[in-house]
Amino acid sequence: MQVDERSKKAKNVDEWLPITSSRKAKWWYSSFHNVTAMVGAGVLSLPYAMSHLGWGPGVSVLIISWIITLYTLWQMVEMHEMVPGKRFDRYHELGQHAFGEKLGLWIVVPQQLVVEVGVDIVYMVTGGKSLKKVHDLVCKHSCKDIKLTYFIIIFGSVHFGLAHLPNFNSISGVSLAAAIMSLSYSTIAWGATLSKGVQADVDYGPKDPSRTGMVFNFFSALGDVAFAYAGHNVVLEIQATIPSTPEKPSKGPMWKGVIVAYIVVAVCYFPVALIGYWMFGNKVEDNILISLEKPTWLVVMANMFVVVHVIGSYQIFAMPVFDMMETVLVKKLMFKPTWYLRSIVRVTYVALTMFIAICIPFFGGLLGFFGGFAFAPTTYFLPCIMWLAIYKPKKFSLSWCCNWVCIILGVALMILAPIGALRAIVLQAKTYKFFS
Template identity: 80%
Template sequence: MGTQAPTDYMPNGKVDQRTAKEKAIDDWLPITSSRNAKWWYSAFHNVTAMVGAGVLSLPYAMSELGWGPGVTVLVISWIVTLYTLWQMVEMHEVVPGKRFDRYHELGQHAFGEKLGLWIVVPQQLIVEVGVDIVYMVTGGKSLKKFHDLVCDKHCKDIKLTYFIMIFASVHFVLSHLPNFNSISGVSLAAAVMSLSYSTIAWTTSLHKGVQADAEYGYKAKTTSGTVFNFFSALGEVAFAYAGHNVVLEIQATIPSTPQKPSKVPMWRGVIVAYIVVALCYFPVALIGYWMFGNAVSDNILISLEKPTWVIAMANLFVVVHVIGSYQIYAMPVFDMIETVLVKKMKFNPSFMLRFITRNVYVALTMFVAITFPFFGGLLGFFGGFAFAPTTYFLPCIMWLAIKKPRRFSLSWIANWICIILGLGLMLVSPIGGLRTIIIQAKTYKFYS
């Protein structure tokens, strides 16, 4: 077990009973190694985690949902996810003197040691690895779009594969930043970029005006096609609210004492982040759909060709943003991998161990992104399959299990409504997303 460390006191005033070896491991792991973040770290980490590639597909999701259902789904998602995020922030220190620094640790407290792991870890991994794969595709596509816009007609056409590899090369370097606080600069730049390109997307759409061929009916000609597209769009909206999967890990970086619990600065940051989310999502979704109708692309910036330099800049902003987002979602995955290797398999915590594991992870996400770059379909499929549980209803189930609100009280009713809505979303949206992938795969050539 290692030698006993000298008597040390934790921020909550309790004696730190970890051995010197356990303490050294916790000080090395990405989530627990640094706890000096300020409330504004929470704000821009949450913006970076939330406002990702999903915002650019919202006008397309609106075209599949229609005006009434589309606006309703957007507003309900914003309210429900803010509520479930508040629950997670509150539950971070639900046991006095203990911090649930990771999503699965809270799951273990709610459902039991083994069951909690089996419920949370697979879903969280699907979300985080899924997001990183989709961001590889997005980064590559946005780089290619930037190149095609800036380059003149005489430029040679370059495969999307190579642009994804260029995007991935950045992560082979950035992935070696040790913890959340060390990527705060990247995350701040990413948060600023997300607000910038979202503003460019809706202001340029507004400037372009309503297109002559803009139609607001459903694009699909058959009833089944319309229904499947509707399902897929629900997943795309769910994908846009995926920040819950890293919220406890972000909160773990904020110092906490009984007098000043971490939930106060964390919640302040979340409120700021959600205001920014609203300023990004609603104008892009509504104005983008209003201007282009159901002819809008699954990435609004592809529909906007001019002014060329503005759209080129927006695509570059997207690249910078998804670089930050990739790192935010990769950090908890690195933490899981390194925890298993060091605590379960007894590897020594070293630079070489981190160097190998993180490079392998980046290489794998790059390989999958190059092989399956179905952007819209991936959003719908991943969105429903794993984002809906971890974002919309798993926090509610944990709240009911841990807090045990009185039956038919406001809290009890609100949680059950969220659970029912989330379950419905989880069941229907992967169907639509999978259909979109199948349709696109018919005409797709590998590594083209």
């Protein structure tokens, strides 16, 4: 009788937690959740990354990243239900299956938290900067200058309300709007850039002609590209919301959604990166929309689209963090699963990410640092290591070779990108005053 009661209690807790509380999502939910998770602030920095990489390496890195991340995403979708009757609803649960209960947690959770919290901090900065850009363009001469800090606070305040939405399905409307916005502002970014034409003084040479600058900027740009492919950190959690039966496993609809999402990613990423660099050369800003000054109404609209998009993206990346915190409080520390516990946890998290964003709003440097340090493992090679550990493909088979190529490239990215990004942050920090 006691066992039944305990299992019922555990079931009630799972029905309360945000990742496992609703499994009614359609395949297209996974499509726009993935677009919202992936096509974020990263796409706007791709022309800037191209200015450090140059034409040949830049195009190669973009294409190789697109192929590798689609391949590793397919692996994660496949591994979600590899054990009959069990679903790995969270990234760390898959890690525990691959590496063991304790080691799996220590390998996956810190990296996933760095990614998700890091993305939310960067999106706080992005939202604030986009709002400031709108303000500066709308009232160029009639308004006094307002600090970026206040715009980050305005952007962050929206999340104090949205953070109370209980699970992924409840934020599907926000996510759909965000996905539409990402496609819209990406189209505006490359369309307006193309209409502006190649600038008279365009230069495709290195931004910093010194050998040291070239090398470090190249490394940092690799991190910018890695940041642009961030959806893997929430893919299992998104798949967990799709219903599954032995006859119709969730990987079918999930993969359909992923394919649509990756087509949208290609339509957004490649034109923005290539046209942005072609038109502005090495004078492009770390956010392509900042390079565009006219037509004013179009740039204002694009920046408002960015604001709406990063509102949705923030929630997509925050949901697994909410789930982790609420799981620890309810399952380990034995708190009662109540609305006010959820409210305290989520409001605290939003306040914390907002405060850090205000302290260090280095958009370009943050992208490169988080991109290399945490995105490379969770996106480029951790799924491959799990695949090798679980399926043990034959040595030198196609699967074995593909996974090892991804692991080698991913490890190189993880080591090199943060080095260049840290240098960029240090250089920016020299002239920075706190809360400016």
